[in-house]
Amino acid sequence: MTNWREKAAAALRQWNGPLTNDLVLTPGQFGLGQVPARLQPDDTTTVVCGYCSTGCGLNVHLREGRAINITADSNYPVNLGMACPKGWEALTPLAAPDRATTPYLRNSRGELEPVDWERAMVLFCERFKAIQQEHGPESVAWLGTGQICTEELALLGALGKFGMGMIHGDGNTRQCMATAVSAYKESFGFDAPPFTYADFEESDVIILFGSNLCIAHPILWQRILRNRNCPEIIAVDPRKTETAMASTQHFAIRPKSDLTLLYGLANLLIAGGSMDHEYIAAHTNEFDRFAKFASHFTTDRVAAETGLSQDDLWRFAQTIARGKRVSFWWTMGVNQGHEATRTAQAIINLALLTGNMGRPGTGANSITGQCNAMGSRLFSNTTNLIGGHDLGNPQHRAKVAGILGMEEQRIPTQPSLAYDQIIDGIASGKIRGLWVIATNSAHSWIHQTEIRELFAKLDFLVVQDMYHNTDTAQLADLVLPAAGWGEKEGTFINSERRIGLLKRVSKAPGQALSDFNIFKLVAQYWGCGALFEKWSSPEAAFQILKEFSRGQPCDITGIADYAALDACGGIQWPWTDSTTTPLPERRLLEDGRYYHPDGRARFVFEEPRPMAEIPDEAFPFLLLTGRGSSAQWHTQTRTGKSDVLRKLAPAHVYVEMHPDDARHLGVEPASLVTVTSRRGALDALAFVTATVQPGQVFIPMHYVSTNRLTFPSFDHYSRQPSYKACAVSIHPAGKTPTRPRVS
Ligand code: SF4
Secondary structure, eight states: OOHHHHHHHHHHHHHHOSOOSOOOOOGGGGOTTSGGGGOOTTOEEEEEOSSBTTOOEEEEEEETTEEEEEEEOTTSTTTTTOOOHHHHTTTGGGGOTTBOOSOEEEOTTSOEEEOOHHHHHHHHHHHHHHHHHHHOGGGEEEEEOSSSOHHHHHHHHHIIIIISOOOEEEEGGGGTTHHHHHHHHHHHSSOOOOOOTTHHHHOSEEEEESOOHHHHSHHHHHHHHTOTTOOEEEEEOSSOOHHHHHSSEEEOOOTTOHHHHHHHHHHHHHHTTOSOHHHHHHHEEOHHHHHHHHTTOOHHHHHHHHOOOHHHHHHHHHHHHHOSSEEEEEOHHHHTSTTHHHHHHHHHHHHHHTTOSSSTTOEEEEOOSBTTHHHHHHHSOSSSBTTTBOTTOHHHHHHHHHHHTSOGGGSOSSOOOOHHHHHHHHHHTSOOEEEEESOOHHHHSSSHHHHHHHHHHOSEEEEEESBTTSTTGGGOSEEEEBOOTTSSOEEEEOTTSEEEEEOOOSOOSTTOBOHHHHHHHHHHHHTOGGGGTTOOSHHHHHHHHHHHHTTSTTOOTTOOOHHHHHHHTOEESOOOTTOOOOOSOOOSOTTOOOSSTTSOEEOOOOOOOOOSSOOOSSSOEEEEEEOOOTTOOTTOTTGGGOHHHHHTSOSSOEEEEOHHHHHHHTOOTTOEEEEEOSSOEEEEEEEEOTTSOTTEEEEETTSTTGGGTOOOOBOTTTOOBOTTOEEEEEEETTSOOOOOOOO
């Protein structure tokens, strides 16, 4: 046995601790001398939520070492005592009977059977190394997640690229936040969402683009309701969403006409003299070129392309012009579009030209999706070099290599493929081994049928997850059992850049290990454990992350340790070691200085492009997808385990369709209809409602069949999938389709 294998086996014995299914903890069992060791068996402690990017603080109540209940923390600066149903039920998925409690290996009969960690790790390394030896380092890739801790993401990224020699790794944050990253980097010079949640309470005009905040980020909607300025709330959304119904103005544009609308609004504001000349001159570049470009977006053109009236356009522009503190917010309705980056930048342009930046209640503000999307953006070492650095910058490469104490040659010069390009790589045979961590690609990826077929083609597929039976785990050759939220420690970074603390308040079942310890184990078995010796615990890794951040816009060198995060209710970046005033809420860009070398923001713009798949005679409806319930999270892998949460959302997949369309097709409310696209079909219950416009239908993303329909098109710059628009047909289930109405 080699020395590294002995070391790995010893590490495994240490990390596993007592391998029982007993979830009852004693203080000693919290282990590893980390934060939980400070907990007492009957403590109440605050933990940041592990679902959405709001990043609420949840009180976990322990009794005799067992986590028995959750309440919302009224002192946490994010949620102020509120939580959505997912947060209240956060403990339930941990006790689900289908937790992966041991590694599982697919046997010769095609079944997953339990194996021990030793066998799993030996096989993991042998198979991936054999693939790399035969097909080169590019042939093995990973797909990560915004659902694991920043320290884990960073360790995975460093291990994958610097230890295992991989070139390609990406995460499911590509599906939600890649657009915001591309837009901010090009416009601001760094991926820097500038806001703090208090801005919701300070604005006099709040504009929500493609954001159903009431459902997707319900606590942030509550923050708007605390606004004492009686703000105008404008929802821009093709659907009459819950948020649109609660807003003061709703502009139901044609799907994917938002870029045209934004340029048209810019034109009206410029023509009406509502620019902030001083701000534009002092802090931006390219305004004159932008103004000339925007002048082509006349009200005639914009009204024709968006479906809004000219009066609507004037009213919208005047509301912005009259606002003293206008904040512009966007989320997946923008990010998941075929020209998403330019759309996000068109929102940024409006904020820049009206000078609504850097002051309370203003900003061009992207709301993130997952609990740790921001951690992934800065530290996952996938498309950026770890710590928000550039792969191609020699100084950045030297800095990263120096902090890790390794040769710079270990840092690949080649950029990683994006998620969709990794999938294409599987199709072409370039990628032959894949490691999927805490994401359920076989449900969530656009055009799901294709990805399932491609995963079956892989020489070796490893899935690391809390559950052994996710849609993706069912396709795996090897499943590695992972601890979940509350069973490990680390940090998440929320939408407003707040670094919050996750603590271990429950013991992972069986032999499940934290993702951090699985990565450490892989490093040992791979033979590169020495490179990561300093990463002895999540908190030790946090100290390394601080060094990566030094001198960057996301500098967190002033945060002493986890105890400091705990004491402050999380801390927003930046927090440098020269930060002297500990403020509970901070926004960026108050000095008007952006992150490009000249300190100025850029107006970025481009002519709109047509959608990739437009309805036609055979597929006459446009399918919109999105979040359907605040009680379910993404693919329901965790939230589906809760009886309470299941009862709060419809169990059967449903499709919203307009009453006129239902009448024409002979569809009765609540009857079964078949929805078909060029890629697949599903049966759904008809929800006949005027929330959608005629010719459009909506299906929530939580149902496993939804992505049988979606069309794989991608934003050119961010490579983010365009989930929000594809062509479908509908007919009553079991009947021959009738000829569609042509309007
Ligand atoms: Fe808060 Fe989001 Fe968790 Fe709900 S899911 S409690 S809104 S962080």
